[in-house]
Amino acid sequence: MSELSAVKETISPILDRYDRDKSNLIAILQDVQAEYNYLPREAIAEVSQALDIPLSQVFSVATFFRAFSLKPRGRHSVHVCLGTACHVRGAASILQQMEKEMNVCCGETTEDKKFTLEGVNCVGACALGPVVVVDGEYIGHVSVNKVKPLLENYD
């Protein structure tokens, strides 16, 4: 129960920020996720109760949109851009190399919780392609050979 009350305490100001208005569900979930780095089960339940939206509906929104994760994520989020411009410049090979170096599949988190590897359908920085975004920082002109040294920059 104590965990639940901790969740309540964290989420309450977020709900208030949006006047506990149902139509702000997506924005609320985005802010909750920003707080926890993912959407904990208790938080989804709390949002459902506070907004009086069926749990199933909150869950369907949380699983429909790519922005939400129901699993804890790594300390660093690595997004490999898979937009068309990056694709024609070889993004698929970059992703393959990332998967090899991290020993995870796209969408997963490494065992040591260091990285979460995700693909993203275009970040709109096509001139830099192939581009990788690590913790919000844009890294351009990545090549297969640059993947390993790039990951070594993070701890």
Add this chain to the structure above:
Amino acid sequence: MNDKQQKLTSVAELEKKRQGLNKQRSSDAPMIAVCCGTGCQAYGGKKIADAFKEEIEKHGLGGKVEVKTTGCHGFCERGLLVVIRPQNYFYQRVRLEDVPEIVSETVIGGKPIERLLYESLATGEKIASEEEVPFYKKQVRLVFGDNGYIDPYEIDDYIAVGGYSAFSKVLSGMTPEQVIDEVRKAGLRGRGGGGFPADIKWQSSREAHGEPKYIICNCDEGDPGAFMDRSLMEGNPHAILEGMMIGAYAVGSSIAYIYIRNEYPLAVKNAYRAIQQAKDYGLLGKNILGSGFDLEIKINRGGGAFVCGESTALMASIEGKVGEPRPKYIHTSHKGLYNKPTVLNNVETWANVPLIINKGADWYSKIGTENSKGTKIFSLVGKINHTGLVEVPMGITLREIVYEIGGGIPGDKKFKAVQTGGPSGGCIPENLLDLPVDFDELTNAGSMMGSGAMIVMDEENCMVDIARYFLEFLEDESCGKCVPCREGLRRMREILDDITQGRGEESHLEMLEEMSEVINDGALCGLGQTAPNPVMTTLKYFRDEYKAHIQDKKCPAGVCKSLITYHIIEEKCTGCKLCVNACSYGAIEFMGKKTPVVLHQSECTKCGACKEVCKLKAIEIR
């Protein structure tokens, strides 16, 4: 912003404010415009701008030379971009260490620095001034041009260059009907994809029953390869707000939404800031400029779903629901957001509105072709020398865009196709390069304008792989509501998997065509209906490439991994060991100095790391 701004309470006060700003500013005052768009931020952006400020102070020029952090200038390939005004010296690929020299040589000395100037690809000649750079020369930057002059963080910058004058013109002397009429005469069509006439949406919402009426700006730019909406929202958010204000006035709406992709954090930040500033100035809120017109603009962040670019899915998402489209038997202009009349236009469409009101429909409709008026911003990306955003009049040919503005294909490779319209569009081959680009011509060619992404492909791109790529993209992004899209796209992708992995059969091509037709007829929303376009156009224009995959089990472009093998060209290999070190799979064996290495096919994953590092071009794909 400076001191707390007093609310402007009349059109006259806004004009007075503008005069005051322009009195303080002189057009020939020295200014260093530093591009801080997302592309240039990767090269230092704000850090370089701060270094300029420091350097200016060091020379005792504080207050005399202005350092302006602007939005995207468009020529992203050559970032970071710096323009020194008033001479308009155009510096490209500027790095932190160049800052002191630029200040001492150019800002103080008045001379351009050769090394940082753009060099003509054709003649090798250095080009000093921004307007003369070939990338900009053929462009007509009506909507995008102010980006290089204003700081998106400062509403005063926008007002100084004439911002909100169209809005004040509307408030002080035009009826809503006159506004709609002007937009109709201008021939403004939606820039988001379909090219639907804006005035018809506006008129129909205006006449529809139901209150309140809503205005929405679609900045959910999900089309991969397109980033003009982001650059506009980041670089000139007030132009979009002004367009929305005029639209809201014409339709009779007092609540508006901007729906922005969450993947665009800078655009979200700048839009919030712009709305707050407009509120502080009394340009949003109650009784705007004493006219009795009220308007509130809210921001909704998207959740990363491509389908939310579709109008009804976007509206569902704003309501806090799953972003699934609904059939549009009743148009959203009658029953849209919360079942009320709603006008939804995309960022670029809204940004065109102030221009039309200010300069008039007659002027605007002279630009472009018979049924497509004005300019269009394209993002020119992929295998092209000048990657970036280009704004051109409708009717310009693809050849002019690719070769004259885009500078052609890098590395002497051969042009193969240009893909327009994103996942809903198609691939246009070389023999159609002289096609004039407008809404109707692109549709006739089997593609579409879409939001304006143009992805250039060369001989090393496989068209079957591209078709597969788009299908995989759409399969992944399909909301799953209707069967043709959810199941059909998956089946089509499986067939293309077979073809690209060497299991293709002759009958597959017919099956792909048949399924394309069914999905086109049967899918619920525009995204599903147009989803087969990439397959249909590549089948139409590049059938030989499909046949090579099926009959010869070969990928002529050397892309499809199951159909290619890497080989060492023994005559060229000197055993330098670079590839041996690069291979993370241990597939290449070192055989001693000056002896060609040996590649073990059984270990090779065809990642291409070896070919990338080889300086002697001793590795080939067969």
